[in-house]
Amino acid sequence: MNNQHTPGETPQFSTELLASVSHEMRSPLTSIKGYAETLLRHEQRLAPAERHEFLLAIDDASNRLMLIIDRFFELSQLEAGTLPLVPNTIPMVPLVREAMHAIPQRCQGLSEPSAQADTACALHLEYSSVYADEEEPLMLGDRRRVREALDYVLENAVLYSPDTCTIDITVRPLTLVRDAQEFRKQLHAALLPQYGPSLFHAAQLNLPGIEIAIDDHGIGIADDHLAAIFERFYRVDTRLAREVNGLGLGLTMCKYIVEQHGGQIWVESQVDQGSVFHLWFPLYTPTEKEKLCQ
Numbered sequence: 001m002n003n004q005h006t007p008g009e010t011p012q013f014s015t016e017l018l019a020s021v022s023h024e025m026r027s028p029l030t031s032i033k034g035y036a037e038t039l040l041r042h043e044q045r046l047a048p049a050e051r052h053e054f055l056l057a058i059d060d061a062s063n064r065l066m067l068i069i070d071r072f073f074e075l076s077q078l079e080a081g082t083l084p085l086v087p088n089t090i091p092m093v094p095l096v097r098e099a100m101h102a103i104p105q106r107c108q109g110l111s112e113p114s115a116q117a118d119t120a121c122a123l124h125l126e127y128s129s130v131y132a133d134e135e136e137p138l139m140l141g142d143r144r145r146v147r148e149a150l151d152y153v154l155e156n157a158v159l160y161s162p163d164t165c166t167i168d169i170t171v172r173p174l175t176l177v178r179d180a181q182e183f184r185k186q187l188h189a190a191l192l193p194q195y196g197p198s199l200f201h202a203a204q205l206n207l208p209g210i211e212i213a214i215d216d217h218g219i220g221i222a223d224d225h226l227a228a229i230f231e232r233f234y235r236v237d238t239r240l241a242r243e244v245n246g247l248g249l250g251l252t253m254c255k256y257i258v259e260q261h262g263g264q265i266w267v268e269s270q271v272d273q274g275s276v277f278h279l280w281f282p283l284y285t286p287t288e289k290e291k292l293c294q
Ligand code: ADP
Pocket: 152, 156, 157, 160, 216, 218, 219, 220, 221, 229, 234, 235, 236, 237, 241, 245, 246, 247, 248, 249, 250, 251, 252, 275
């Protein structure tokens, strides 16, 4: 799908955009209908193995369709701030490791069949020596959603890179100075009480946090598109982007999730050199809380 609008403009539901969205939904639906019709028409003549293959194809296309619909629904909840968050303390290093290991399988099926050939990306994780104990660092948030944010960025790193590529993931501590009011405004309602009101007396917060940098060596993004890639339905028109199935929603959803956890996301990129996406989350263990409230 390709929807282009001037960076900075709010994307309108143009005829072109609606056409692209319906195309994205029509293609799995066409598969489902085709396979189901064949099964109905030739049920008696098909060998059990063939019937099974057709059912698998129907199941696969239904999953793709469900994913698209789920993403639309989730985006509407994220925009309205009504996506429920289940707060917990999350050990971050194991979570990053888990997302990294799941990536090869997640990326299968996201590209057009012709582009799927031999995706063999090597992912390397490096984490700061201050995190010797893997149970640390801990952040406060919804594990499933934070994992989802990591998945979107990792998926893109693989999909917008050549078939054989290296992706470097670095996890390190980083303290950011944040405006207290802005931080409070972004934070999801479910997390606010856990931070406690005393935190917001200061105008600025010195927030100890964790930075996850995902560095690919892929196609990169031109400067004039960089700000717009976080807008919904925005896709940069490149040959590779045309081969990758996508709605232009992943980074929008990722930004919402990160910000509703009090975090930040930013990107540096150079065309043909690659991109580094930085995800930052405040750390919030009992010790951090004591330090913050002093
Ligand atoms: P989708 O991948 O579904 O198109 P996203 O919101 O995840 O949507 O990304 C928006 C656009 O940003 C992509 O279409 C692509 O053009 C660009 N993009 C995102 N991540 C990368 C990356 N790591 N390298 C190059 N381009 C990227």
